[in-house]
Amino acid sequence: MIAQLLRLMDDSDLDGVSALVKNEITNGGQAWEVHLGLFPLVQRALNPPFINPHLPKVYRICREFLPYLSEDDIPALVRLEIMEYTRRPKSEELPKSAVRNSSVSFPEIEAAIRGGDRERVTPFLSAFLEQQGEAELSRNLLLLGSGYMGHSLGHSVSCTAFILLEMMERSDLDPWPALAALADYFCKGQFHTTPPLNTAAGLPTEESLDHYLLIATSGSGIVNLHHTIARYAIERVRHLLSQAEYAHMIARWIEFIGTKSVETRLSISPEETVTDYDAFYQLFSKQTEMPVLSCLAGMLSSAKGRQRIGRYLVKGVCDLYQGDYDPHFLTGLGSALWVVSQYWKQEPIAMNALRQYLNYFFTQRIY
Secondary structure (H helix, E strand, O other): OHHHHHHHHHOOOHHHHHHHHHHHOOHHHOHHHHHHOOHHHHOOEOEOOEOOOHHHHHHHHHHHHHHHOOOOOHHHHHHHHHHHHHHOOEOOOOOOOOOOOOOOOHHHHHHHHHHOOHHHHHHHHHHHHHHHOHHHHHHHHHHHHHOOOOOOOOHHHHHHHHHHHHHHHOOOOOOHHHHHHHHHHHHHHOOOOOOOOOOOOOOOOHHHHHHHHHHHOOOOHHHHHHHHHHHHHHHHOHHHOOHHHHHHHHHHHHHHHOOOOOOOOOOOOOOOOOOOHHHHHHHHOOOOHHHHHHHHHOOOOOHHHHHHHHHHHHHHHHHOOOOOOOOHHHHHHHHHHHHHHHHOOOHHHHHHHHHHHHHHHHHHOOO
């Protein structure tokens, strides 16, 4: 079934895929296994006119939703992502090859990227991976991407981070498709020079980091949403970085945010007005920001409530799907839920992130 599904998806056969997933993936709790089988194809899913690998990034972030969902919730999410991957064009599958000398330095990779040929860069990345390991490759690519955050709306770090995380998660699979996706992206973006480590910056205090996150979650629209997504990505790969490298990434993120004002504190009266998902969906489907925020604010203070926030939002986004979504509807949701999980005790930050995401989702939906 997976092989047939992958062929139909590769051909962008929406009708064939729709019929197949309707009949198959809800049977016997198979949905997540189907998701896992999509790995090689998803790395080739494109989102023109943008060069950013939004769809491989979405693929990883769907894994981040899993702890919020029951087994019965998963098929809707998998159907959504399958339809999105299907309707997108795909890059040509890159045949696997090797470099004659498997000893490759990262400056050689940078030089290959400068040449702009993914067919040359991918084997170099593969050789470096075999030689130095996934953590070292990841660290170098993240630091390379850090020099281009301001030019790429943060994608040079955020897309890279989530593709690498999924590649490392899937240690049983050939990493070649993910390496090819990264090579293609870095060549198209011309991300070829690692910036000097900003050793003078030092790591901001926790209070300062919190303040910058409050700034990042302020404002509406795609640029402001990316301020939050970029911090989310940095924190998810923090374990791969030294203290000095993490401080450098944070300094680059602060530069990316630039100068903007903190959102005026929202006047939200927490209201526990819903007792189950169906009642929440009735509210959510009206796509009116403040009533939904009031409802979510009433769930923020307890672990059970925060679990419901995650489940209700993921299910709501899936249930409103009608065949055409902006990838940021999922990547932005991932960042908002990360903020809620980490900063729920700091209500202004948590509610800012939810407001920022809901504003984007409700205003950008085309239905």
